[in-house]
Amino acid sequence: MKSSMKRLFTVLLALALLISVTACGAKPAANESTAGDSEKPADGFPEKQVTIIMPWSLGGGPDTIARQIASYGEKYLGVPVIVENKTGGAGTIAMAAALQAADDGYSMIVANGPLFSLTPSFQNVNYSIDDITPLIGMREVEFVVLSNPGKSGIGTLDQLKEYAASGKTIKYATTGGPGNDSYTMISVLFKRLGLQAEAVPYDGGQDAINALAGGHVDIAIGSPPVYRDYVKSGELACLGTFIPDGIEVDGIGRIPSFKEQGIDAEFIGMDYFAVRSTVDDAKKKVLTEFIQKVYADPEFQKFMAEMGMKAWDGTEDEILQKIDAQSTAMEDYITLLK
Amino acid sequence: MKLRYNSEIISGSVFLVAAVVLWLLIPSQINTLETSEINAQTVPRIVIGGMGIFSFCLLLQGLFTLPKHEVVVTRAALTSDKFRKELRSIVYAVIFLAYLVAITFAGFLISTILLTVAILIFYGARRWYYYAIPLAMVGIVYIIFKMLLRVSLP
């Protein structure tokens, strides 16, 4: 009796597993047929799953946005869209993978400015901006410099200067090593201020902010949504941002720029979607329109608002212009740091 | 010819050589712009140096304190059971390496089927279902990965 009950339970379990397994196998197929009628463009692209190659780690800002966009694949593109993280090498590993993939339009990549404006000065890279075509922007990255007044007594730029004047070396947390945009910008800031300071590279934004919250470093650099809650609760203070016009953050108010405070250090980071430049123009258009449709979706907008982020629908020309301007600015910054 | 050895002598000398080679490679393999005393080379130097020191100790231990096996290299030794057993593991390693070549050119399905058959022959399997079960598994794994996990194996 006992053993037969157990056997029954096992069979039920196996059945449940099987159902779950077939359900996930069948789901894309079902959706494909419904979406197929209205959304499929004339040339039949896309016919199979599209992959977004993601150079940054799981759970970070760009990854979260890309995964959210991917979840609309079946709705607006008619095929599943998946995100594949190929992290490491400051994004160069993902770039290499994207350029090795076929130019059939089924592989997109998320890229940023520093991959072209900064990384080549620190590593031998085997790509150039001509290898890719930016499709559409994803977000603008607003780097903010933060301090922990409760631990170090630094709450403003002046207090920072006083702190340094007392003979102490300022230790600042960055989200990566040399060749990383946050590392470069905050180092430029201290060079421009003429203060004695040393960088402590951490693994990513959250790590850096926690080192600051724990009082292990004096200053840290952060980007949304990572620092927002700490500033809201008054635990951390914002010293300024690299965005030249300053930024307005929900629940915090206006954060002034360093430019406004008389320091020449400006930087607007950005992430964007791109494909290999040899992909068909018609296919590029389909993919761009897909992301535009997602940006217009109210559900998506609600998600982004809750996360305290904004999608940025910059066009190809805008993106290329920015990379160009950034490259010139970075040249100065890199010589300053060396 | 007579050989006296133990595992300490063999592994100690192998790692001593490896450590020296790696140590010499450090400057060419780690180009750091850092000027500080503690930099990207520090920890590799510590562990490679440590590997060298510890393998030297192991070598000394093997040479002077531990018992050694003695092997007389003769024609008879080459056909002995012990030698045959060693040969088996080398054949096994060769099968694996051949597999790597195969998977590069023939893809997962064909090369893994060949690997499975090779291993079963290696073990001298005779019954048909000894072949059927693992071969079916290769197919099942291929399908599971392709359909459910959306990983297209090469």
Added chain:
Amino acid sequence: MDLFFAGLDTLLQWQNFLIIPIGLALGIVVGAIPGLTSDLGIILCIPLTYGMDPTMAILMLLAIYCGGTYGGSITAILINTPGTSANAATLFDGYPMAKKGEAYKALSMALFASTVGGLISAASLLFLAPQIAKITLLFGPAEYLALAVFGLSVIASVSNKSIFKGLIGACIGIFISTIGMDNISGTTRFVFGKINLMSGINLIIALIGLFAISEIMMKSQYNPRTDRKIVDAGSITKSKITREEYKRCRKPIGIGSLTGVIIGATPGTGGGLAAFIAYNQVKTTSKHPETFGEGEIEGVAASESANNGACGSTLIPMLTLGVPGDGATAILMGAFMIHGMVPGPMLFRDQGNILYAIMIGLFVVNVFMYLIGSVFTKFYAHITRIPYEILACIVLTFCIAGAYSTSNSLYDVYIIIVVGILAYFLRRMDFQLVPILLGIVLGPLAEMNFRRALILSDGSLSIFITRPISLGFLLVAVGSVLLFAWRNHRSKAKALSEAR
């Protein structure tokens, strides 16, 4: 208290009780297959959760996580290959037990210890999260280095045959972990111009090569005609855990669960380290340390309670600070964000009822894990009856496919085979593989924090002994090595005098 009941209310829906067993079963299966980890299980199921409400989605993923951490012990016990890195410490005694014909007993103890560890961990998450989070923030680079050193001190007790071989192993492991891009300086190390090596050697790839492939190689001298033992079906499940053994395992499970909770709550560490430290503590404080490594049930209890003990508490830094405790929680964090919950200090205030539902749900997950696990255990125990040549082929197929899938690259397949062959020769030279694994796991933690700490202290080593937590860990590490060395010396002296 209101939030607690609101959470309970959110939890008590029949869908949740359906999804948890499904998640667990999936987790146990992926965890038990070498090369597939609970990380992969979670990644694959995230898209399935898009349509679910947040509580249900997160509970399913948590079930995969807990199930996977337990499931990895099954392969560790049965085929001497840890299914995930968290189960590596289970090898010490789990596989020897299986060789003695006590596979079923070992599997049952792994399940029991995992469940108890999981429940204690869930309790710590529910009742102590804010307090533990405060302690976590105290951990700076110096403390992390000390913790890594503490973890590495385990090498002393696992390489009792030859300390030099253990130390060489650790050096090899740390060396492997330095390959690739160095995050602090931005330069590459030992990549020999290969772009594939830039992201370093993935832990799970190293694990498959070191343990699974080398284990298959070790059996190259196995002869099916003479070495095969015929085991009849009835005897497999005969050896059950006795009352006395349950009693004996109380202390190991206690130590294991607590170690799991503490180590798990420290970001960047995870269940694997917890299991090693717990195993080491139980072994050094045991009255009969010599039985460990020979199939001691207390060893299985310690390591399995520790890795599942970490499962709940890794969520503490993730939920309160937004720092994932290990790889799987990093992915879980991504899932939280997809469902509109941003981990961090405000999460408890903004989404309290969902969080409470999840935290209470974790108890349910662990109870279900015990029920499902007991059914699975019976089946899995029979794996030992499969002829080895068939098992080897099946395990190889999974390893190769799993290795390929970690980053869709043939490169990883090359690495597992090459590492496996090298590891085989090391084993033939009487090297232990665990120090190598410890080196790979703890190398980056130790190195990064060593360098950060020295930047913070302007190059002075005093930072490691002037900070109390750091000093404490270092003292315990030195203490446990000394205690072990002394015991070892005494038992050798005793053996010598007895021989005379």
